Amino acid sequence: MRDAFRAPSGTHDVLFPESARWETLVAAFSSLVGRAGYGLVISPMFEDERVFLRGIGAGSDVASKEMYSFEDRGARRLALRPEGTASVVRAFVQHRPASVWKAWYVTPAFRYERPQAARYRQHHQLGIEAIGSEDPDLDVEVIALAAQFYRHVGLESVELRLNSMGCAQCRPGFERSLFEWLEANAAQLCPEHSQRWSANPLRVLDCKNELCLGATAQAPQICDALCTDCDRHFARVKEGLDSLRVAYLSAPRLVRGFDYYTRTTFEFSSPSLAAAQNGVGGGGRYDGLAEALGGPAAPAVGFGIGIERLLLACDAQDSFPVPEDRMDVFVIDLTGGRVARELTHELRNAGVRADRAFDERSLKAQMRAADRSGAKLAVIVGPSEQEAGKAVVRQMMPRLREESDARRDDAQELVDSDAVVERVLEMLRR
Template structure:
């Protein structure tokens, strides 16, 4: 687990702020759910044979011997809340988004921690392929808005309850003939969760499964038509994509459309956002039989991808450099009035020399410095220095708040 220091927080806030802005443009509303849920929620939704449930969840008993788990992902808790509060009764179509910490006990690596953060979105109640395309369009819009352009959209279809068993049987038969070439994990899960073998990052497993049967060859007519329409809508929106028939998701609830935003910047952990359809999940959790589609983005990975484009903290509008006790008291009161006008104002609280205060103003990258001493108090005029061009001019103390507001907002 890691700390997010002030030097990084501006980038985090920028990524979160753009998510709020972009998602609301598409009609999504924010939802906030607890970080702790009943363990059975994740066993039912994610799947008991997934790596997350088998090896990665932080699970414990509370004082009443209830088994609780720190949420390893966001979709299941959002669906639990959706069902519990009967949100479908308020509107047959629900579009929700969330952001916050998730927890998985796994090997830390670049861009991945045991406490990590996700920004995600869920669209519930529409099975039309056009909704798939809109969710993908919103995701692409977000990446454009935050200035991350070295990513590619990969799409696939995992079929449905009608056609996936046929593919699962074909894949299991293929893997049986190559068991000796698979890693220990894949040998263990090839029968319980064979699709995960295709996602293994071990080079020997990738080589052994390079000719595995494609799920796209065994889709039923309904799933095949749905996927074709999704691709057609993406083309209508002029959104570039790549079909990746090997792409699977680590959670059991996905059906039909699945997708990832991938990059070559983060080593083997190349997915910075991923998601798909989960048309049977809400019913499985005890709710109505409603379709859904969603995605989640790893914020730590987004921050890594921003790299040298890290967002800098806003510069102070004015730094108040005061000399003497009376000037210090005047500057302190003035700073508060300026802050109430939404100006970023700073001052030195210790009686440092003017030179030291100017160095501090320069370190903070202040736009203006207001110099105030005994002479300025007596004359009713302070000195205002423009730190960008070095010019200096007198400014009346009477009505100075409005004057500074006009100067800073005019630049």
């Protein structure tokens, strides 16, 4: 086995029954955002590399050192998507649908980084984007939908942190004053940031190190630097959240990793996960992105949720369990397999979940398989039933949890083979 292949580093397989959780998760998301008018967008998993470089910013960590970039056979520079938003906005820019355009997606996202707990080279995200309006109520709708989804999967305690990053009018001035402050006070920062802060000054605000936290308490804050329009917008977002009773924490230091964010930004974190990976989702407004990708001015807002992180948080709170997956009927054939082949086919045709054993195994082995399948009924056909044109329909008792020696319940009956499907349907109905 030593030379058996394995999944590439940082990737993982989701096998059943775990994958059934993913199915129900996506279905629940689709239903929630569908009710709010969001439609599914399926776009290519890779794009012209510049879509991401211009979107999330060539200087950001994700773009500068984590992109899965490659050249195809036609010498085009392409990249696997590192996040969901840029692709959706590229699709908007290309097709110019009527706005407000409300889209949702579920997609893998690729980032080349060293794998660790809850951090993958391929992870998966669910998200929505609402493109074509700067109405603060749209921010409120987007955030409220995310909050509703967390509640739906049983995460009662996720924390929402909220900030405004300003706009093209007010942000540059703030960045300048922050830069000046850092030049004067770098010595007080944590060892990491006292050396290298100039690449992305905003990051320093988000540092969790105590030295940085203490020092930057005196640093300029974005919320004091917002222009009148941004200030008003932010206030109306908060009012809207209040009116919907969506709880949030003002987080003046919150800085997200992508350059495209303007005005509203937010993150959701789960207190039941370790701090290094407790971010279960986030998003914000990106009023300049459509233009940056060559399209019309189209203010927009959206969020993304990491599926792996979300499920991890659910595990920590024993919520959103793997759904039960049981067969209805298991067909046991001791006469060579023809009955099993034809009867499972007929049963499935009639809408019944039906399975069978292969390889002509013993009755005992087939009964064990029936038990494992969770089937409520077993249909048993041996030589004598076959000769009489009959079949045994047996009620399978559910596995008992503790009692070691379960009492046998021989609830089974002999049915004409023509009537098996009908009888099975009848028994399943009760």
